[in-house]
Amino acid sequence: xxxxxxxxxxxxxxxxxxxxxxxxxxxxxxxxxxxxxxxxxxxxxxxxxxxxxxxxxxxxxxxxxxxxxxxxxxxxxxxxxxxxxxxxxxxxxxxxxxxxxxxxxxxxxxxxxxxxxxxxxxxxxxxxxxxxxxxxxxxxxxxxxxxxxxxxxxxxxxxxxxxxxxxxxxxxxxxxxxxxxxxxxxxxxxxxxxxxxxxxxxxxxxxxxxxxxxxxxxxxxxxxxxxxxxxxxxxxxxxxxxxxxxxxxxxxxxxxxxxxxxxxxxxxxxxxxxxxxxxxxxxxxxxxxxxxxxxxxxxxxxxxxxxxxxxxxxxxxxxxxxxxxxxxxxxxxxxxxxxxxxxxxxxxxxxxxxxxxxxxxxxxxxxxxxxxxxxxxxxxxxxxxxxxxxxxxxxxxxxxxxxxxxxxxxxxxxxxxxxxxxxxxxxxxxxxxxxxxxxxxxxxxxxxxxxxxxxxxxxxxxxxxxxxxxxxxxxxxxxxxxxxxxxxxxxxxxxxxxxxxxxxxxxxxxxxxxxxxxxxxxxxxxxxxxxxxxxxxxxxxxxxxxxxxxxxxxxxxxxxxxxxxxxxxxxxxxxxxxxxxxxxxxxxxxxxx
Amino acid sequence: xxxxxxxxxxxxxxxxxxxxxxxxxxxxxxxxxxxxxxxxxxxxxxxxxxxxxxxxxxxxxxxxxxxxxxxxxxxxxxxxxxxxxxxxxxxxxxxxxxxxxxxxxxxxxxxxxxxxxxxxxxxxxxxxxxxxxxxxxxxxxxxxxxxxxxxxxxxxxxxxxxxxxxxxxxxxxxxxxxxxxxxxxxxxxxxxxxxxxxxxxxxxxxxxxxxxxxxxxxxxxxxxxxxxxxxxxxxxxxxxxxxxxxxxxxxxxxxxxxxxxxxxxxxxxxxxxxxxxxxxxxxxxxxxxxxxxxxxxxxxxxxxxxxxxxxxxxxxxxxxxxxxxxxxxxxxxxxxxxxxxxxxxxxxxxxxxxxxxxxxxxxxxxxxxxxxxxxxxxxxxxxxxxxxxxxxxxxx
Numbered sequence: 001x002x003x004x005x006x007x008x009x010x011x012x013x014x015x016x017x018x019x020x021x022x023x024x025x026x027x028x029x030x031x032x033x034x035x036x037x038x039x040x041x042x043x044x045x046x047x048x049x050x051x052x053x054x055x056x057x058x059x060x061x062x063x064x065x066x067x068x069x070x071x072x073x074x075x076x077x078x079x080x081x082x083x084x085x086x087x088x089x090x091x092x093x094x095x096x097x098x099x100x101x102x103x104x105x106x107x108x109x110x111x112x113x114x115x116x117x118x119x120x121x122x123x124x125x126x127x128x129x130x131x132x133x134x135x136x137x138x139x140x141x142x143x144x145x146x147x148x149x150x151x152x153x154x155x156x157x158x159x160x161x162x163x164x165x166x167x168x169x170x171x172x173x174x175x176x177x178x179x180x181x182x183x184x185x186x187x188x189x190x191x192x193x194x195x196x197x198x199x200x201x202x203x204x205x206x207x208x209x210x211x212x213x214x215x216x217x218x219x220x221x222x223x224x225x226x227x228x229x230x231x232x233x234x235x236x237x238x239x240x241x242x243x244x245x246x247x248x249x250x251x252x253x254x255x256x257x258x259x260x261x262x263x264x265x266x267x268x269x270x271x272x273x274x275x276x277x278x279x280x281x282x283x284x285x286x287x288x289x290x291x292x293x294x295x296x297x298x299x300x301x302x303x304x305x306x307x308x309x310x311x312x313x314x315x316x317x318x319x320x321x322x323x324x325x326x327x328x329x330x331x332x333x334x335x336x337x338x339x340x341x342x343x344x345x346x347x348x349x350x351x352x353x354x355x356x357x358x359x360x361x362x363x364x365x366x367x368x369x370x371x372x373x374x375x376x377x378x379x380x381x382x383x384x385x386x387x388x389x390x391x392x393x394x395x396x397x398x399x400x401x402x403x404x405x406x407x408x409x410x411x412x413x414x415x416x417x418x419x420x421x422x423x424x425x426x427x428x429x430x431x432x433x434x435x436x437x438x439x440x441x442x443x444x445x446x447x448x449x450x451x452x453x454x455x456x457x458x459x460x461x462x463x464x465x466x467x468x469x470x471x472x473x474x475x476x477x478x479x480x481x482x483x484x485x486x487x488x489x490x491x492x493x494x495x496x497x498x499x500x501x502x503x504x505x506x507x508x509x510x511x512x513x514x515x516x517x518x519x520x521x522x523x524x525x526x527x528x529x530x531x532x533x534x535x536x537x538x539x540x541x542x543x544x545x546x547x548x549x550x551x552x553x554x555x556x557x558x559x560x561x562x563x564x565x566x567x568x569x570x571x572x573x574x575x576x577x578x579x580x581x582x583x584x585x586x587x588x589x590x591x592x593x
Numbered sequence: 594x595x596x597x598x599x600x601x602x603x604x605x606x607x608x609x610x611x612x613x614x615x616x617x618x619x620x621x622x623x624x625x626x627x628x629x630x631x632x633x634x635x636x637x638x639x640x641x642x643x644x645x646x647x648x649x650x651x652x653x654x655x656x657x658x659x660x661x662x663x664x665x666x667x668x669x670x671x672x673x674x675x676x677x678x679x680x681x682x683x684x685x686x687x688x689x690x691x692x693x694x695x696x697x698x699x700x701x702x703x704x705x706x707x708x709x710x711x712x713x714x715x716x717x718x719x720x721x722x723x724x725x726x727x728x729x730x731x732x733x734x735x736x737x738x739x740x741x742x743x744x745x746x747x748x749x750x751x752x753x754x755x756x757x758x759x760x761x762x763x764x765x766x767x768x769x770x771x772x773x774x775x776x777x778x779x780x781x782x783x784x785x786x787x788x789x790x791x792x793x794x795x796x797x798x799x800x801x802x803x804x805x806x807x808x809x810x811x812x813x814x815x816x817x818x819x820x821x822x823x824x825x826x827x828x829x830x831x832x833x834x835x836x837x838x839x840x841x842x843x844x845x846x847x848x849x850x851x852x853x854x855x856x857x858x859x860x861x862x863x864x865x866x867x868x869x870x871x872x873x874x875x876x877x878x879x880x881x882x883x884x885x886x887x888x889x890x891x892x893x894x895x896x897x898x899x900x901x902x903x904x905x906x907x908x909x910x911x912x913x914x915x916x917x918x919x920x921x922x923x924x925x926x927x928x929x930x931x932x933x934x935x936x937x938x939x940x941x942x943x944x945x946x947x948x949x950x951x952x953x954x955x956x957x958x959x960x961x962x963x964x965x966x967x968x969x970x971x972x973x974x975x976x977x978x979x980x981x982x983x984x985x986x987x988x989x
Contacts, residue, residue, distance in 0.1 A: 482715070482717070484713045484714075484715050484717035485717050485719055487676075487678050487704070487711075487713070487717065488711070488713060488717035488718075488719075488778075489719075489730070489734075490677075490678075490703065490704040490705045491676060491678075491704050491705070491709070491710060491711045492705075492710070492730050492731035492734050492735075492778070492782075493705045493708075493731055493734040493735045493782070494705055494730070494734035495703075495705055498734060502730070503719055506721050507719075507720070507721055583721075
């Protein structure tokens with residue numbers, strides 16, 4: 001009874017066909033489940049890589065044959081050096097700020113009694129809960145030279161002293177302002193990496209140093225910093241990756257500060273210049289892609305190397321008692337939250353309730369009218385919310401399901417195929433949304449797809465951009481379910497379907513829901529790709545917030561931004577509660593081998 | 594543990610029709626028959642490792658067979674091949690006379706169709722199910738009538754001594770209790786074959802001893818055949834009817850615990866299962882009764898027991914167990930005796946351990962049940978009866 005790889009059933013004699021259902025085919029790993037997973041993986045790898053390939057071919061083969069001319073045109077573009085210079089300065093200065101700030105926050109949160117537990121948990125989530133676009137707009141409302149609330153407040157403070165001015169003293173539309181915005185919105189990334197590095201370092205190393213007579217600061221310099229050096233290096237490289245691709249912050253500021261950067265110029269070339277200069281945009285995208293790819297690659301190398309020096313077998317990390325300095329530490333942690341989130345959100349809330357950007361602080365005339373307009377009267381904002389909700393719900397659901405299936409496939413396949421799929425599906429992770437959007441535009445806007453300006457093209461770009469991240473979350477979910485748990489189910493007499501339904505799915509579900517919520521947040525507040533791909537006929541919230549800012553409708557803008565935050569917050573809270581409820585009475589899902 | 598165990602087997606129907614066949618010819622058909630099984634692994638650097646290298650063993654119904662060996666000898670891989678969790682590259686496996694794997698005919702039955710049960714090293718209890726739900730799972734997977742499930746689950750939990758823990762989740766239990774749930778889950782469907790993958794290696798020594806004892810009495814009561822993987826030689830000898838000592842993917846020796854302890858086939862087997870004293874030498878002669886005379890550094894020794902391949906003129910080692918050696922300050926009357934110096938004497942409770950030395954044999958161990966200690970450097974005699982000396986080939 002020879003049962004090889006699936007044949008046409010008609011060829012099998014009845015006896016063999018009868019046996020067949022009990023036997024795994026020639027390669028026991030390759031079941032129907034594997035086939036579907038592999039197909040999905042290939043499709044999604046193509047969705048990411050094909051547009052990039054189209055972009056690169058446009059650059060080097062504009063008319064079907066190799067022509068370095070386009071790249072030459074890009075290089076000779078006026079102001080290119082200036083743009084590159086601006087970008088590098090902002091990335092380096094903002095990155096330095098973020099590495100220092102993130103490290104201080106990480107050290108305070110991991111190693112000292114100044115830590116505030118819930119903030120340590122929320123901080124890495126901040127970029128998702130509060131999109132940098134919203135935060136930056138909030139800060140322009142605080143620090144705009146004429147009517148920024150903080151400036152008005154400072155001027156009022158000094159007015160009795162006879163210092164009367166109509167603007168200043170602080171200008172967000174400046175180099176300092178730009179560096180500040182880059183810095184505060186990179187901090188969550190540097191915090192995450194350095195905190196992980198600190199958690200992996202045995203605190204006994206530091207205790208040994210203290211016992212040997214070194215003080216706190218000597219210990220930090222001689223023991224702690226060298227121990228987390230790989231994490232610091234990775235954090236720096238991650239700021240380069242993030243900084244080159246950062247669009248929403250500099251885009252808000254560029255109009256008045258005149259500080260043009262790479263990402264902003266690419267979008268301008270495609271959307272605000274007529275006719276769109278696709279060739280130059282593609283050329284600049286290439287620069288960005290190279291820069292972020294190198295930074296990303298170096299970063300993963302640094303981190304991988306660092307695992308060799310990770311100190312294992314750590315006991316319970318002990319906290320350094322800061323004494324009176326504890327309150328200084330707390331103030332720094334709370335200060336970051338206030339600066340990055342609370343102040344800009346309060347500014348937006350004020351403007352939304354007030355209805356317009358006004359610095360006369362009176363409670364009179366506060367109303368929810370702008371929210372009513374945004375939700376029910378203004379067709380564009382209303383449509384934007386509906387479109388974004390659709391994209392986020394559909395995109396997150398497709399993305400998480402696909403990611404879960406691929407993660408299970410990669411986990412269960414021991415051969416080379418699984419590893420190749422894993423690498424390919426994650427290879428898109430460092431590609432900036434702006435670059436991907438350019439690729440999607442080139443690939444899908446024209447015939448035969450003709451999806452230009454449609455919600456579908458946005459969905460495709462979002463899925464391509466976020467799927468690598470989604471698979472990382474799904475990997476974690478799949479890793480929760482040790483292989484022996486599945487083997488024990490088969491041994492108990494259960495087949496693939498029952499094992500997936502009764503064992504895999506219930507154990508993965510809480511993590512999948514959490515991953516879904518993150519995907520939802522990303523897609524709902526997405527700005528970079530939206531600005532390039534969405535049209536005024538099919539607006540989405542990220543693009544609409546940006547347009548309202550450019551057009552100066554601050555009341556509507558603020559109300560829309562607050563609604564975006566509210567919806568995001570509600571979804572995340574609901575998902576967290578749901579995940580917790582599913583885990584139910586079980587104390588904790590033990591990680592079994 | 595209790596007589597309750599027996600009425601489980603009596604009351605309930607067998608798992609599959611095939612089980613009935615094995616009952617009628619219980620004495621002749623092996624429960625498990627592994628024939629020339631080969632399994633390779635690809636290491637991450639691309640090299641091929643042969644984990645199981647042409648193994649053939651049989652497990653008879655009701656028999657307790659232990660696969661013993663150090664880590665990396667292929668014992669767990671072999672067990673997983675029998676379970677259907679690994680796919681061998683060649684050979685045959687039959688369970689109850691039915692072919693479940695055949696490398697030539699490309700037969701490979703999925704684990705859920707092999708009608709066996711298994712206990713994993715990590716217990717593999719599903720953390721999102723209570724103990725009772727875990728135990729009920731095999732029954733519902735095998736489409737047992739829903740009405741009967743609660744009673745059978747309760748009986749299984751009672752049998753393993755934790756009737757009160759049904760509603761608890763695995764994470765709320767101690768390691769020993771989790772182990773009992775895993776045991777109940779393996780026994781609830783009354784399979785006549787249970788595989789064990791080092792099930793006792795994660796619990797502490799006291800619990801391990803207790804569980805070992807209970808496991809043995811349950812196996813004798815219920816009469817299932819067991820294939821049990823361990824690296825612990827004491828565990829192996831206490832549990833097994835038959836031990837298969839594995840060495841680099843091959844069966845180094847197959848036999849009862851007594852045979853393997855008293856008559857190891859090689860230095861590897863003898864050294865793995867207990868402590869072995871070794872003296873190098875050359876065989877002078879082998880007489881018709883199977884006794885050998887061996888020239889060694891301590892003199893000419895006569896050994897009543899020799900490995901089959903040993904011939905006159907061979908380079909060999911003469912081995913002995915420390916507890917069979919006499920140690921005295923006066924010359925003993927035993928046929929094999931030589932003078933030694935006592936290096937250390939240590940009292941360890943159940944016995945006194947002496948390390949003695951002779952030129953070229955610095956580490957000859959003697960275990961005595963008396964409590965007499967010797968000063969370091971005391972001259973003494975060791976003596977051995979011929980039947981306590983065995984001659985093994987030098988190689989390996």
